[in-house]
Amino acid sequence: MAETVVSLVSNHLATLLREEGSLLGGLREEVQFIMDELGQMRAFLKVAEPKEDDEPRLQEWIKQVRGAAYDIEDVLDEFVLRFAGHRHHGFCGSLQRILKAIKSLPARHQVASEIQSIKSRIKNISERCQRYQVEFGIDHRVTGSSTMKGSRLYSRDDALLVEEAKLVGIDQPKQHLISMLLEGHDYQLKVISVVGMAGLGKTTLVKKVHEDPKVRKNFPVRAWVTVSQTCDFPKLLRDLIRKLHKDLDKSVPQSIESMTTAELKEIVKDFLQQAGRYAIVFDDVWDVEFWNKIKFALPEGNYGNRVMLTTRNADVASTSCTESQDYVYRMKPLSNEDSWTLFCNKIFKGNRCPTHLMNVAKAVLDKCDGLPLAILAIGGLLASKDVSRIDEWEMIQHNLGGKLERVKRILSLSYNDLPSHLKPCLLYLSIYPEDHLIACQRLIQLWIAERFVEWREGMSIEDVAWGYLSELISRSLIQVTEVFYEGSPNTCRIHDLMREVILIKSREQNMVTVTTGQPMTWPSEKVRRLAIHSSCNSSIIQYHQQRQFYSFEHLRSFIAVSSTNPLLSKTFLSEVLRSSKLLKVLELRGEEIEETPNEVFDLLHLTFLSLYGTKVARVPRAIGKLQHLEHLNLGNTGVRELPVEILKLQKLRHLTVFQRVDPSDSDYGFHGFKGPSKLGGLLALQTLNTVDASSGSVIVKEIGKLTQLRELYITQLRREDGKELCSSLVNLTSLRELSIESIGKGDDSEIIDLNHHQHSLSSSSSCSFLQSLRMLIMCGRLETMPVWITHLQNLVKILMIWSGLRAEEDPLESFQHLPNLGEITFCGSYQGERLSFKAGGFLKLKQLWLRRMEGLRWMTVEEGACPYLQRLHLRQLPSLEDLPSGIQHLSHLQRLSLYEMSSRLIEKVGNQKEDREDYRRMAHIPEIVIGFYADDGKWRSRRLWGKKK
Template sequence: MAETVVSFVSNRLATLLQEEGSLLGGLRQEVQLIKDELGHMKAFLKVAEAKEDDDPRLQEWIKQVREAAYDIEDVLDEFVLGFAGYRHHGFCGSLQRILKAIKSLPARHQVSSEIQSIKSRIKNISELRRRYQDEFGIDHRVTGSSTMNDSRRYSRDDALLVEEAKLVGIDQPKQHLISKLLKGHDHQLKVISVVGMAGLGKTTLVKKVHEDPEVRKNFPVRAWVTVSQTCDFPKLLRDLIRQLNKDLDKSVPQSMESMTTAGLKEFVKDFLRRAGRYAIVFDDVWDMEFWNEIKFALPEGNYGNRVMLTTRNADVAASCTESQDCVYRMKPLSNEDSWTLFCNKIFKGNRCPAHLMDVAKAVLDKCDGLPLAILAIGGLLASKDVSRIDEWEMIQHSLGGKLERVKRILSLSYNDLPSHLKPCLLYLTIYPEDYPINCQMLILLWIAERFVEWREGMSIEDAAWAYLRELINRSLIQVTEAFYEGTPHTCRIHDLLREVILIKSREQNMVTVTTGQPMTCPSEEKVRRLAIHSSSNILRSKLLKVLELGGEEIEETPNEIFNLLHLTYLSLYGTKVARVPRAIGKLQHLEYLHLGDTRVRELPVEILKLLKLRYLIVFQRVDPSDDSYGFHGFKGPSKLGGLLALQVLRTIDASSGSVIVKEIGKLTQLRELYITQLRREDGKELCSSLVNLTSLRQLSVASVGKGDDYEIIDLNHHQHSLSSSSSCSFLQSLRVLIMYGRLETMPVWTTHLQNLVKIVMNWSGLRAEEDPLESLQHLPNLDEISFCGSYQGERLCFKAGGFLKLKRLWLRRMEGLRWMTVEEGACPNLRKLVLEQLPSLEDLPSAIQHLSHLQELYLYEMSSRLIEKVENQKEDSEDYRRMAHIPEIVIGFSADDGEWRIRRLWGNEKKTFLA
């Protein structure tokens, strides 16, 4: 960690000497000396940090280096704030420079004094470095563990969603718990508790049970709620309400946010009473009083309702009188299962090499059958060269203790991280316990904090994603939800690991966490980053670089923000802010500005001063309950093309005409472009601009209007065709295409989108002779299709050999569609099929039986004839045989009383509940 800080500060000093050297004056020599000494320290730190746990003197020396580097960073920020960046020309410019110099004399003296003080500290630290280097016999030219050619290592599984701990030793306890869930139909509510220490896999086991098809079949209403140590009970109830509404694709009641705790309990109870048989999981319960609070929101009924709890504390399970004999105490893995998990992690299921057998068994023995420990140490060993038994033996001899042994194992995994990954992992302590971490936001924060290093041939974002994947592969971060192609969407860290890195973070003054209560910091300790949980109070400092105000109840941007001249990251997402002041132009270091789900509709011309801005996100949903209508955007200044660093532009309002569309073509670094209010006559100009965007990965285009009244999107032009050879880079880079608006024909260039993984077409209204499937069927990487009001024809035919990688398909609001044909060999990997508001469709897709991998079929507001066919099937009928392989079929419809109902079918069973 200290090495990372020193490296960052050293690079900043080099930049300062190069770009602002003339402003340093007599300080230049002092700054150069500090930079050189930091360079010597960096080489030694790499080895010293690996040995610091063995010697308190090294720990203290590393702390001194880290704090000195932090102080240098602060002085640099103060200097830049006061002096750098002023470029004046001519007579007036000279006069301004003189006046500036006179005004800044006291400040310059202060900076000079601080630099002299730091220089003295650096000299003393360097003397200690030379002494320790001789005393410990450390050669700073040796950089630690060897890095052998990848071909000499066992390759590691890059799949992000593999939950390895559930692959071994889980079948027997899983079946035991399922039998407890399904046994009997007691009128009394039954609670099944799973108890065990952190890291045993309680959550993994219960999740496997909760998702089992037999459980899903018997409990049509299910929910999963994470409780955690600091339980916010009203928030927990709201989360439960959201989950209970999720399957219905309906928004939750707006009144929910203002409900009292008693009101929320009553709402949940009323919902569940009408819904039918339910199974709810409360994961990670700490407080014995929790059950006494939550049980009053859970009706007993006469359906045999079930609740499952996971907890570290056996007293919590005992406090639930409804548990009776239903407490399952998890045990460590058997030696056989531990070995299987160990080998799966390190050798991908292959046998352990004979020369490593003894040391491998010795290491595994110290894990005590704890899956978390096995995966953590396995992730560490998987990065080692299998030909180097000495590397394995070194790790073996570093292990000790029992529960502390597990933490030591996790600490070893942390210590073994490359220096660039350590601050990234420690940074996760800014999030509360069990918080679902948005991966996209996380990597942007890493970038804003300057944790991510540029890599040749990669964008800074791609490098950050690579960091995240490495932490995932080392089992230090767990993916909880993924986008298409397995790209992680949300992630978490294990509770035990969080305890470990909280200690590391405090030791290294990386992040200070508080719950918002009054806090006094020791005078000798400077707070570098402050995470305030459960409070809207914000610590503001003129050197602040990252400010996240998402979800705060504010209607105006606080004026204090515009004094934070070092700010690189500013998020006002989800606030009620409607105006961006002209003072935004003062934040010239800003790289990320998020105004999503705000009321902002226009940005001032001063936004053009933010030449470092890479992410500009401003939008609001047209209809909060239905994303098919797209988003409102913002009107920007006419010279928007001057923001050459922009990589994400979402969502720009093009109603002002072709000028803004032409400016987009100057933003050659764009990776994501969302444009709305496009006029038909501007389609030609947009095509010309898109040809220049050779790095574009996501494109969303919405025309003027809404729904059936959308204007035509015209993206076919012979002279500026995107299918021409000159646009090859654009066509190869695009991965997501979204269109809101009418189409006369499918754009001819869509057939060339070889790397497209997702396409959304809303309200295209294509005529029968313009079948959209023709253009898309042979795209080799297409994973997801969503059509809403996209086609006026009567038939859609998925032809044999087409859509080979398609996994998810949504077809909605196409009133003329009467037949769907799926030829054998088409869509062989389809997992999810959603049919909604297709009133003329009176039968399921022909040959649906050939969709052998189909897991979920959703039928929302479909014709009564089709629903009758699906519901009234008999086991010996042809319709039954066509559908028998689909594990879950869901029917949604509006009843005569105005209520929305969901009906789930498994075989010939039906379960209905209200929403």
């Protein structure tokens, strides 16, 4: 699979010629020749690689192409490392350049010699390429492959199409499982196992059952835990504890990190005994002993508790259901009719299959054996084909091989068919462990840092990357697990079978090497990307002893993923960094390190540095040496100040430095960083999170120079700097997220004065930031609501904390007609007695959070207001003694949370009888959760619906 590597290296060479061409001098023509030759090989490789398994000579040739491409990249990166940091100016600079040139002549001769050697290799490889075209009958001019005609942003339609596709044929098994959950007059614990081969849609089916309103109404306590093949049982128990507490908005005991397995089981058992009737899902169980381990943490009680398991192994089901064999549900493949519907939905967007493709389409579908995963994957592949080219469809049909292996063949075909720029993006997912939830934002940032994403005219590199992700999702190679309410993906994952295919392809291409610290077989080729996963018994000492003589001089990326243990020893980390001079990506998120290793500042090629969640508290002045750095993440660290040398990082696009003021109370904001007075010199910045503005108007004024900003988070803003901030905001035409936090805390915070430049900020015709803003956070008192807020046409989410608006400043007036507003949080935001949601207002609102407003006594919801509201959370509203008038109009409401409310309201809600009018007003809500602190100071919660009558 050398085409991907050649593509990446070719792009890297093009960048090098563009940005560092003057350094190359006479070598420029040689590099251009090599790049041109590699470019001509790419089309041939696209067609040749699928044939390599059957042709050993072709396989060896492809390996040589990949090796030569990597070697030229190494030589040129080392050349730049040696010379790029020695640019000098002025008369003295000229003398230094002369001296430097004299001293570097031997080094230049060495580089020239290496490039000539690679050029000779490339010539020989190219000659054999021409010979193989004739010998193997490969015509590289017609590849039969699609290309991405243009990058597109992720849209609601994409998400909905994927979701609808998965739901085909699910209604009947879903209703059957719901009946199995709800039936039975015995109130003993019942276990239901869903068994079936990979790709049948077990997880999708059980997820829909778990989220069904009937199930939610009958089971007040629910949790979903993914088990996976490499199960760390204590980690699983901690995960279960976190999810149970989160579901009831309770704080998680800090001590669970140091507890034994037995202690963790007791925590789970005690929680469930107090919480009431529960339904817990354990997804993807492999080990037959799993049930014997977990069952002692699950109390039976007399509530009719339920556990659901999904597994590929029938023995797992029989072990967990020894006393109730009838509760094993065996998944079946889709019927022919449902298979055809799913197939056409994926390829033709629900339209009919063209007549000329009917026979070949049915032949392809027959080979999918009714497996949804296979149908979606092959559908994603065929959807990219020209419907007028029946030969492309027939080629895919002939390449399909029974059952599980056929699915893998389909997934391999789907990978092989990808455009070259998407292949490395997909293979890169091999850095993540099995069943890992992948944060989409972080993933695309890594793609960009790895240079997988191509620049496109008129588009930001981030938008191009989101387009790549959208394409992989639409082809069903990546599964969306959580979306923002506006439809864009928040987290994603890869199916286990897809991951197996990706791991194989990644090893073939030497893309990523993964270790858990256990003894392993290392690749014979040079390690270029190293991902370290934690495991319950992993020890970096074993790893270090095993590979103590291993060289990492070709390493480009070093990534720690899910390292819950202190996996990286200081000695090992220093050794890797010392030998990895060409490193571009360093991700040490969550590692137990207290200072940035000194070796980091010698990594002059570094573009991505993340120390998120470490104990690092300061940034050395040596940071200025990393002049290629584009992404610096010091989030959730102790860093409070950045040195003036940060201004040397002229390529820096994302700067994140913050820590929550009070981790136990989310209503209080963040510590930011104090930056140098000329921060506006970082002209490439797109993310600035979070800058401390307490030093005065100078830093606020500097923000106005950062015209590329898309995310801006400010803390410690002084009242007198509000005017200067408004002046700066006018310049930020690309801003999408804005957070403003004033000096002070809670009711003692300073006033945020943003009523300036009203014309510039509120004019719908001006090119202001208002056209792009999607999220607005304001933490601090407001005397009046800024007029320009009413013009935020693209605003999706707003949080107002400690605003303290007077009764005449009803915040709803400003927001009710914003066309895209999906989520509102008000905390201490309003001092009035009444909030009224008017008919025709908040047409897209889905989540509403109201808390800490002591004066609020009445809420009314007119018919036609908030028609799609799904979640209403009311907390610490002591004067509110009744539910919102008109709550029956909120027909889509899924959950009503009442936390620390007045005793009168809780009593009124909790003691309703079914024949009362008030009861009927609430009967349509699947979940009503009541939470309060008991007399003993402990948090208690209960659900109104679902408890045993």
